[in-house]
Amino acid sequence: MVNYIARRLVNMFVLLALVSVIGFWIIQLPPGSILDVRIRQLQAQGGNMQQSQIDALRARYGVDDPFFVQYWKWISRTLQGDFGTSFETDQAVGDRIWNRLGISIALSVLALLITYVISIPIGVYSATHRYTVPDYVITFFQFLGISIPAFLLALLLLVGATQLWDQPIGGLFSPEYIDAPWSLAKLIDFFKHTWIIVVVLAVTSTAGLTRVMRGNLLDVLNSQYVQTARSKGLKENTVIWKHAVRNSIHPLVMGIGVLLPALIAGDALIATILSLPTIGPMYLDALRNQDIYLAGTLLVMFSALLLIGNLIADLVLAWVDPRVRLE
Amino acid sequence: MATIAQPLPLEKKAKKIEDVGQLPQWKLMVRRFRKSKLSVFALYVLIFFYVVMFLSDFLAPYPHDVLDTNAAFSAPSQIVAGPQGLGIYGVKQELNQELFKWEYTTDPSVFYPIKLFVQGFPYRLFGIIPMDVHLFGLETPPNADPAAPTQRLFLWGADREGRDLFSRVMKGSQISLTLGFIGVLIAVVIGTLVGTSSGYFGGRLDNLIQRLVELVQSFPDLPLFLALAAALPPNVPVIQRFLLITLVIGLIRWTGLSREVRGKVLAFRGSDYTNAAKAAGASDWHIITKHMVPNVMSHVIVVAMLAIPAAIATETALSFLGLGILPPAVSWGLLLRDASTIQAAVTYPWLLIPVGILLVVVLAFNLLGDGVRDAVDPYA
Numbered sequence: 097m098v099n100y101i102a103r104r105l106v107n108m109f110v111l112l113a114l115v116s117v118i119g120f121w122i123i124q125l126p127p128g129s130i131l132d133v134r135i136r137q138l139q140a141q142g143g144n145m146q147q148s149q150i151d152a153l154r155a156r157y158g159v160d161d162p163f164f165v166q167y168w169k170w171i172s173r174t175l176q177g178d179f180g181t182s183f184e185t186d187q188a189v190g191d192r193i194w195n196r197l198g199i200s201i202a203l204s205v206l207a208l209l210i211t212y213v214i215s216i217p218i219g220v221y222s223a224t225h226r227y228t229v230p231d232y233v234i235t236f237f238q239f240l241g242i243s244i245p246a247f248l249l250a251l252l253l254l255v256g257a258t259q260l261w262d263q264p265i266g267g268l269f270s271p272e273y274i275d276a277p278w279s280l281a282k283l284i285d286f287f288k289h290t291w292i293i294v295v296v297l298a299v300t301s302t303a304g305l306t307r308v309m310r311g312n313l314l315d316v317l318n319s320q321y322v323q324t325a326r327s328k329g330l331k332e333n334t335v336i337w338k339h340a341v342r343n344s345i346h347p348l349v350m351g352i353g354v355l356l357p358a359l360i361a362g363d364a365l366i367a368t369i370l371s372l373p374t375i376g377p378m379y380l381d382a383l384r385n386q387d388i389y390l391a392g393t394l395l396v397m398f399s400a401l402l403l404i405g406n407l408i409a410d411l412v413l414a415w416v417d418p419r420v421r422l423e
Numbered sequence: 424m425a426t427i428a429q430p431l432p433l434e435k436k437a438k439k440i441e442d443v444g445q446l447p448q449w450k451l452m453v454r455r456f457r458k459s460k461l462s463v464f465a466l467y468v469l470i471f472f473y474v475v476m477f478l479s480d481f482l483a484p485y486p487h488d489v490l491d492t493n494a495a496f497s498a499p500s501q502i503v504a505g506p507q508g509l510g511i512y513g514v515k516q517e518l519n520q521e522l523f524k525w526e527y528t529t530d531p532s533v534f535y536p537i538k539l540f541v542q543g544f545p546y547r548l549f550g551i552i553p554m555d556v557h558l559f560g561l562e563t564p565p566n567a568d569p570a571a572p573t574q575r576l577f578l579w580g581a582d583r584e585g586r587d588l589f590s591r592v593m594k595g596s597q598i599s600l601t602l603g604f605i606g607v608l609i610a611v612v613i614g615t616l617v618g619t620s621s622g623y624f625g626g627r628l629d630n631l632i633q634r635l636v637e638l639v640q641s642f643p644d645l646p647l648f649l650a651l652a653a654a655l656p657p658n659v660p661v662i663q664r665f666l667l668i669t670l671v672i673g674l675i676r677w678t679g680l681s682r683e684v685r686g687k688v689l690a691f692r693g694s695d696y697t698n699a700a701k702a703a704g705a706s707d708w709h710i711i712t713k714h715m716v717p718n719v720m721s722h723v724i725v726v727a728m729l730a731i732p733a734a735i736a737t738e739t740a741l742s743f744l745g746l747g748i749l750p751p752a753v754s755w756g757l758l759l760r761d762a763s764t765i766q767a768a769v770t771y772p773w774l775l776i777p778v779g780i781l782l783v784v785v786l787a788f789n790l791l792g793d794g795v796r797d798a799v800d801p802y803a
Contacts, residue, residue, distance in 0.1 A: 111641045119642070125654035239793075243786040245736040247743065248759070248778050255768045255775070265765055364645060365740055369763060379646060380744060383653040395650055398643045 462794020
């Protein structure tokens with residue numbers, strides 16, 4: 097097992113290295129840089145800018161360096177934990193990322209938990225009551241949930257919420273709580289601002305997972321060991337939850353690996369609509385403004401989350417299923 | 424199940440089972456597909472949408488990009504029955520000074536009848552036949568004030584620039600309904616090609632391809648889409664940008680399919696009929712095209728059917744974020760951009776109409792894909 101994890105970790109670092117090169121290359125592809133924007137800003141504020149000043153700025157940010165020099169500057173600093181200074185705000189990138197990443201991860205994990213708590217029982221019910229009216233109703237909502245793009249659902253919920261009650265728009269906290277220490281009231285205020293994002297993330301991923309759970313369980317319910325379990329007089333609940341569900345839960349476990357990074361990155365659109373300061377909109381802004389160091393760091397970070405998520409999923413799978421462990 | 428009281432269904436059923444062995448497989452598939460009523464319905468819905476798309480220039484009463492400051496945020500026109508059939512009353516624009524919002528009042532003295540097959544802006548039907556007849560439009564009555572701005576019919580209201588939303592949705596369908604399709608087509612071609620060769624030839628080639636797939640899959644979907652879309656040159660003709668976006672979708676989506684195809688081909692490679700073909704002296708090319716590809720095709724089609732709605736949604740999301748289709752071209756995602764601020768969506772709810780349309784199309788594709796998935800395995 098240790099051997100296996102070690103091999104996976106080595107593989108992961110090789111992939112991450114390649115991802116960082118390719119990702120950085122894609123991100124610096126568009127012509128121009130945020131420096132052009134900055135120079136224009138400075139010109140607008142202070143009138144004429146000397147060519148020497150512009151040259152000095154260009155040298156400072158290294159925008160004229162060849163690709164691999166830029167890449168090396170960026171990656172060597174990143175590996176030392178120095179995420180650089182954002183072109184756009186002159187703020188340390190690290191602080192901005194950690195603040196937002198923490199919130200994004202908290203919201204995504206919450207959505208993930210809700211997803212599992214809802215989709216497993218519903219999937220089981222739907223499979224054990226196949227072709228009944230509740231199953232059809234569940235199926236209908238599943239298709240609706242799969243079909244509706246997350247950001248549209250967010251928009252519709254937001255419209256509905258503002259019509260029905262006083263839904264706060266934008267930001268994570270009301271002004272009076274921004275600098276306040278954490279308290280129950282602040283937590284409630286936080287959820288008032290962010291419930292839509294959690295609901296949307298949970299609804300869209302629940303729909304898919306319920307469908308998968310139903311399909312798998314249906315396959316397993318036909319197998320002979322389930323018949324055996326029934327025929328030796330076990331209670332139906334035991335048959336389903338102890339014998340059938342345990343063997344049909346693999347894809348849900350595998351899903352952790354894909355879902356977590358998908359949720360964290362997927363909030364880009366939703367958070368844009370809700371004007372929430374999470375990591376997604378930050379990535380978008382960085383891309384739009386050609387803030388290559390920030391965008392590159394975020395892209396690699398998303399990939400790292402995906403790979404770590406996959407690793408965790410495999411380990412959990414080995415823990416759940418002894419057959420995987422033996423291989 | 425059948426009793427003596429109902430002999431007929433039993434006979435019928437027996438007959439149906441009897442001819443299963445004689446029918447070609449595709450007929451069995453069609454028969455199976457027909458059984459899932461919801462999928463058949465979804466198919467008709469989609470056919471309707473694609474017919475509308477092909478006729479969109481004929482159905483749209485106005486060009487999608489004509490600005491009209493006299494009609495900014497016009498609500499959908501109220502259609503009334505008048506002396507000369509259906510029509511609308513003249514509309515006057517006023518600025519509400521308090522709310523700073525355009526308001527429109529109707530003037531019942533002037534009646535604009537809606538006529539069928541009226542002349543309007545020129546276009547090319549199916550991109551070929553030059554025409555200027557449109558399905559419907561407004562006729563200006565003789566008693567209309569000649570100084571007043573031209574009255575237009577807003578079936579679904581107008582946007583901030585006074586452009587007719589109905590015409591824009593029509594025009595937008597040309598991009599939104601084709602982009603996902605072509606993107607998935609590219610992904611299917613690459614995925615099938617790569618997956619089949621990887622599985623069939625195995626060895627070093629397989630190893631290399633699988634590492635490549637692993638690398639592409641190490642990037643999370645959406646961030647990679649966004650990064651690539653941001654890297655596309657913004658100042659290119661609409662068609663070129665359209666193709667670039669389909670290419671981006673295709674280049675990212677092929678990996679999952681190629682893995683699945685590879686798995687299937689690996690299983691077929693060891694089967695008796697492949698060995699028989701090899702023993703009979705068939706070339707690799709023959710085995711791949713005659714035995715491998717047809718066998719994986721049903722699976723590929725299912726995956727593709729379910730990938731199309733996802734690709735349509737991706738286009739919408741990209742355009743919505745301003746990284747996909749750019750104005751002056753129009754797609755449904757771009758239309759949603761207008762409705763993206765909560766103020767606009769609440770004050771001018773008709774801007775949300777494209778949301779509903781998009782939802783119906785994506786839902787129909789998903790239902791269709793589900794029916795096709797059941798149908799490709801007609802013996803189950």
